[in-house]
Amino acid sequence: MLAQDVKPQALIEKAFPHSNKCKRCHERVFEEWETSPLSKSIHSPAFRVSLDAYLNSPGGKDKMLCFRCHAPQSREFPDHAQLFVDHVRSGDPSLDGVACSQCHLIKQVDRAKHPPEPKYEIGSKTLYGPYKDAVQNLAHQSMDLELFQKSDLCLNCHQSVPSAANLGKANDLLGNWDRSHAVKSGKECQYCHMPEQVGESANGEKKRKVANHTFPGRVGTLRQDAAKLDVQTKIDGNKTTVTVKVQSLVPHNLPATHPAWATVVLNFEVKGKNLKTVFADSRVYGRTYADAKGQKTVFDFEAVKVLDDTVLKPEETRLETFSFPTPQDTKTFDVEAVLNYGPISGPAPFLERVEAVSSRGSQDPVFQPIEIVRRTDNVPVNK
Ligand code: HEC
Ligand code: HEC
Numbered sequence: 001m002l003a004q005d006v007k008p009q010a011l012i013e014k015a016f017p018h019s020n021k022c023k024r025c026h027e028r029v030f031e032e033w034e035t036s037p038l039s040k041s042i043h044s045p046a047f048r049v050s051l052d053a054y055l056n057s058p059g060g061k062d063k064m065l066c067f068r069c070h071a072p073q074s075r076e077f078p079d080h081a082q083l084f085v086d087h088v089r090s091g092d093p094s095l096d097g098v099a100c101s102q103c104h105l106i107k108q109v110d111r112a113k114h115p116p117e118p119k120y121e122i123g124s125k126t127l128y129g130p131y132k133d134a135v136q137n138l139a140h141q142s143m144d145l146e147l148f149q150k151s152d153l154c155l156n157c158h159q160s161v162p163s164a165a166n167l168g169k170a171n172d173l174l175g176n177w178d179r180s181h182a183v184k185s186g187k188e189c190q191y192c193h194m195p196e197q198v199g200e201s202a203n204g205e206k207k208r209k210v211a212n213h214t215f216p217g218r219v220g221t222l223r224q225d226a227a228k229l230d231v232q233t234k235i236d237g238n239k240t241t242v243t244v245k246v247q248s249l250v251p252h253n254l255p256a257t258h259p260a261w262a263t264v265v266l267n268f269e270v271k272g273k274n275l276k277t278v279f280a281d282s283r284v285y286g287r288t289y290a291d292a293k294g295q296k297t298v299f300d301f302e303a304v305k306v307l308d309d310t311v312l313k314p315e316e317t318r319l320e321t322f323s324f325p326t327p328q329d330t331k332t333f334d335v336e337a338v339l340n341y342g343p344i345s346g347p348a349p350f351l352e353r354v355e356a357v358s359s360r361g362s363q364d365p366v367f368q369p370i371e372i373v374r375r376t377d378n379v380p381v382n383k
């Protein structure tokens with residue numbers, strides 16, 4: 001940390017107490033949050049490198065842009081944008097990104113704005129949360145706000161991100177989630193992504209209903225509820241046709257398309273004699289963007305146009321057909337369909353920098369696909 005930065009950081013942390021302060025009494029919550037992607041929102045290698053890509057891009061003038069969601073306390077300190085940039089560049093993790101007070105000081109979310117905007121109450125000792133009957137403590141006052149059980153709280157960061165040209169509805173992250181069956185049956189984001197459990201809310205207090213702060217998403221067991229695969233095979237002499245039914249169970253877009261390299265990939269393979277692959281193909285669900293020069297770009301901050309949108313819409317069922325020569329010299333063959341989150345993609349220098357910045361190098365999790373669901377069928381060949 002640079003010496004002259006200490007004062008602004010102290011100033012910011014006076015308004016938005018650091019998560020370490022909360023850890024003292026909310027150990028369970030802290031430990032859950034610490035394992036979540038949210039705790040790395042300004043420290044992940046992919047963020048560090050894409051922030052630089054943004055700042056070095058022709059449109060990268062607003063230093064605050066990324067921090068509005070990745071470290072939202074920055075909204076209240078527009079004069080200190082450089083402090084946030086310096087922290088990210090130096091890899092110094094002492095500044096919080098999306099941590100405790102960044103959510104629990106939100107008093108209101110204005111959904112009339114696009115994207116919706118949070119209203120913070122700065123300088124108050126009151127923390128907002130779900131309980132009407134929070135036990136008193138010496139560190140802060142507590143007040144219940146319905147907002148904490150509503151999707152609105154999440155939407156201010158998860159609904160849409162700014163791009164180089166206003167892409168409007170074409171670039172919203174979640175799609176028509178509010179018309180999904182899940183939402184109509186009363187399920188807010190928290191229902192799935194902060195599931196209810198029983199435990200201590202603060203150290204030593206009596207057990208009660210609490211909310212899981214690991215924010216299950218790409219990581220965690222929620223993934224198993226993301227999609228179903230069904231496979232139907234039709235052999236017609238020398239030609240075989242397989243129809244894969246991809247059923248998204250997610251009440252919003254899958255994937256949510258920020259960062260713009262986020263994709264879900266269906267890998268299809270046919271294995272014949274000795275399990276040798278005799279046919280392979282894939283389908284990609286995601287968005288392709290063009291920049292101002294008409295070139296494809298993996299950076300949404302450069303996007304002026306959506307070239308192609310194959311995202312799985314809320315609760316959509318997609319049929320994919322694959323045709324191939326019926327495998328010969330075998331009594332049966334295997335048909336395998338796997339749905340994955342795709343790894344990071346982009347220009348080689350960008351990927352090399354992500355690798356260089358990561359303490360795990362090429363083993364960083366962003367370079368690995370994450371399996372969502374797999375389906376294998378053994379098909380007899382009737383001769
Ligand atoms: C202040 C902005 C902000 C708010 C408010 C916010 N999020 Fe997020 N969320 C983020 C950012 C930024 C990330 C990405 C962190 C990373 O991976 O670096 C994220 C990541 C996530 C993930 C992990 C996604 C994945 O790919 O696995 C889930 C799940 C999630 N948020 C759910 C929620 C829910 C539920 C709420 C509301 C209770 C919420 N978020 C409110 C900014 C926010
Ligand atoms: C409107 C809020 C918002 C803005 C502005 C925003 N992000 Fe994000 N960002 C998110 C959310 C929410 C996620 C998690 C998305 C998910 O997992 O579906 C995320 C995820 C990411 C990720 C993947 C997770 C990680 O940490 O590796 C990267 C990289 C990223 N953002 C970079 C940027 C950059 C660079 C900018 C500025 C050009 C930016 N974001 C601006 C909300 C935002």
Ligand code: HEC
Pocket residue numbers: 017018019021022023024025026100101104127128129130131132133134135136137138139140142143144201202205206208
């Ligand atoms: C001195 C101990 C202590 C510290 C430090 C502390 N809390 Fe608390 N907090 C408590 C206790 C005790 C409760 C009540 C728990 C209960 O009712 O089961 C509580 C309740 C809460 C609630 C629920 C409020 C409601 O009405 O729903 C939130 C949110 C919260 N704390 C957030 C924080 C955050 C964020 C920090 C750090 C900035 C923090 N706390 C620091 C002791 C503490």
Ligand code: HEC
Pocket residue numbers: 019022023026029030031033034038098099100101102103104129130148149153190191194200201202209210211212213
């Ligand atoms: C992305 C926003 C977000 C972040 C970050 C976050 N919380 Fe929460 N927190 C919530 C929401 C929303 C609820 C209410 C969930 C519900 O009741 O469905 C909640 C509930 C709580 C509660 C009461 C229930 C329980 O699980 O004990 C406490 C205490 C709390 N948070 C403290 C913290 C602390 C401490 C941190 C940091 C380590 C933190 N929160 C980080 C959004 C957040």
Ligand code: HEC
Pocket residue numbers: 151154155158174177182183187188189190191192193216217218219222223224225226249250251252253254255256257262
């Ligand atoms: C009925 C359950 C359910 C509800 C409600 C729900 N989600 Fe999801 N969400 C899922 C499932 C299932 C996945 C896919 C598996 C996974 O990655 O967790 C997912 C994935 C995600 C991801 C990460 C995947 C990606 O493509 O980046 C984010 C971020 C997310 N949801 C945010 C939200 C937000 C914000 C809301 C509220 C507007 C919400 N979700 C409401 C079930 C739900």
